[in-house]
């Protein structure tokens with residue numbers, strides 16, 4: 036959601052300089068009035084929805100006719116597609132029955148009919164709608180599959196299911212080239228996600244106001260560490276609680292675990308319960324969700340005033356929560372995996388960690404060294420400004436479009 040109606044491009048010019056924005060506008064001219072259609076499974080919760088809600092207005096201001104359509108499907112479909120997500124991310128224990136495979140693949144026709152995709156470029160996000168390419172008609176434009184998951188070590192059954200559809204796409208976009216399995220013959224184009232610095236979640240917020248917002252939820256009497264993530268095993272919320280307990284034995288501290296419940300994530304509620312049980316009524320652990328009124332502005336405030344942000348993921352395609360916290364000059368301690376490694380420069384703007392003990396050790400180090408913490412925060416902001424803002428993201432897509440039209 037935008038905070039003012041002032042031109043986004045003017046605001047970006049002020050932030051990044053005119054040259055940067057002029058280059059973007061020049062590239063965008065080639066796509067004036069072209070139709071770009073994005074399709075995904077949810078309007079709310081998780082990184083894809085976050086990106087699209089910000090990217091569409093920017094593209095539109097660049098005079099590109101960008102659209103975003105979300106499809107609906109029965110719960111049984113989302114149960115299976117979440118299993119697919121987990122399996123593609125590397126859960127080797129998952130197996131799909133013939134019935135599950137049939138539910139997943141047969142839903143594609145209904146999705147196609149609901150959306151009726153039309154456009155010069157059709158971008159299909161993540162595995163849920165991937166099979167709809169089977170219904171593509173010849174005259175429809177270029178089709179791109181944008182996979183946001185770390186698929187570097189996928190469950191073979193899940194990968195084989197998806198792999199059947201991939202050759203039909205004109206290009207496959209992954210956050211990192213290494214997420215694409217060897218043997219894929221299509222064009223593979225790496226693009227990293229981004230954040231919108233002017234959205235409610237990332238806009239400037241003075242520390243006083245941020246503290247007032249956070250104080251509505253928790254007392255600010257002790258240092259605060261926060262993880263913002265869907266309630267999901269890959270985000271390792273239980274590991275975060277373990278690390279917090281080690282720190283707490285040495286330094287008084289509070290932990291905030293903020294997690295929204297996404298519409299396409301049936302595991303969320305179950306994991307929220309697990310996390311609550313694990314926290315065991317510890318008064319210094321605060322488990323909050325969108326249902327408690329923690330929306331974008333509140334997340335902004337928590338990320339801004341936390342001493343340290345954690346993202347202790349075990350797998351992570353990118354981790355926009357890391358980008359968001361770094362932008363707010365808060366150092367991040369993150370799992371040494373996937374897209375987190377693109378963002379955290381170990382010891383420069385945060386720390387990459389491989390265990391619960393290491394996480395706790397790094398938190399203690401930063402809390403005991405406020406000057407270093409501040410320096411790291413500044414470095415994080417600079418990195419995001421250089422590499423992970425929405426303008427760069429849009430430019431990368433425009434470059435891909437021009438490769439596809441050659």
Ligand code: UDP
Nearest residue numbers: 081082085263264265293294295354355356
């Ligand atoms: N998010 C949020 N509230 C929450 C949990 C997550 O607004 O309670 C947002 C978070 O700020 C980020 C996105 O959801 O913008 C999560 O993206 P990320 O890439 O970190 O993870 P994903 O959920 O896509 O795996």
